[in-house]
Amino acid sequence: MNVADSERIAGWYENRGWKPADKIEKADEAVINSCSVRQSAENRVFGLVNNLSKIKNKNPKFKIILTGCMLRYPLADLRKKLPGVNEFKKISEFLLDSKFIIHNSSVHAYIPIMEGCNNFCSYCVVPYARGREKSKPLKEILCEAKELVERGYREITLLGQNVNSYGKDSQISKSKSKTKNFKVPFAELLKELSKIEKLEKISFMTSNPWDLTDDIIETMSLPKIDRYLHLAVQSGNNEILKKMNRKYSAKDFLALVKKIRQKIPEIKIGTDIIVGFPGESEKQFQETVALCRKIGFTKAYISLYSPRPGTGAFRLKDDVSYREKKRRWLILDRLINQHVF
Ligand code: SF4
Structure with missing residues (x-):
């Protein structure tokens, strides 16, 4: 973002x-x-x-x-x-018509489709830093994508802190006076974008497990949708997930991945994991390792837990030492990113 x-x-x-x-x-x-x-x-x-x-x-x-x-x-x-x-x-304050954005690549461009987040995971500052979820109107996104295709871009990545909940809120528009409530599910947006001729690949991030509904999974099998899915798991232990205010269990996550793979067998799945969340024991960490082994993620962004003032978890004691966090990070990095088992 x-x-x-x-x-x-x-x-x-x-x-x-x-x-x-x-x-x-x-x-x-x-x-x-x-x-x-x-x-x-x-x-x-x-x-x-x-x-x-x-x-x-x-x-x-x-x-x-x-x-x-x-x-x-x-x-x-x-x-x-x-x-x-x-x-x-x-x-x-850096408000700009999308046609003037300077993209770093000549074939691929990012399109932010929403701002903010409503989820308040206990370790995360995003809802405080970027506010609540506001989606860009469908029409504006389609226009931006078509304009990009005319300028020679062939791949887009849709961006949002929780793209799967796109359209569940009131829209943001360049002109605030146009703001009104609307409901356009994310699956609908993907279908509309897929219809743009010469647009070859559509990726999106980030997805959260609890909003990845069946209609989105169904739409993900469209030929232009990227066969890489970034799906943040954060931990494989239910107690830690609860403390993180994530709305799923390790079992739910496994079932979701199974469902996605049944529909799109060639899909590659990457993830985000936090090690050393307050109170995370060795046993709880090993449950994360076991879940990662079961799923076989393609890649993972692994973070050492860092207390952020203002968040729910800030009140919890940051009791896993830096050395231990680093050790856990290394285990997962070797397992997932370096494929050393
Ligand atoms: S981790 Fe993601 S879903 Fe959770 S509060 Fe932060 S941005 Fe929102």
């Missing part, structure tokens, strides 16, 4: 006649698109602002602009903690 937002920021500047500087020292402005998902990502912003401030000392006209998820914090606090930043701008 942040990559797609950065493409929009680049387009916003170029549309105003700016050009990317070949060296940061030659730039007039630097925009930092921050991520809040882990503490380490926020720490990097502090380091980056410090480094960029050195350029400001040599070139007083140089401006540092901060945008992205860190803007969830009160502005007064940000100003105090990041005195080197000249401007704090919400992502929505």
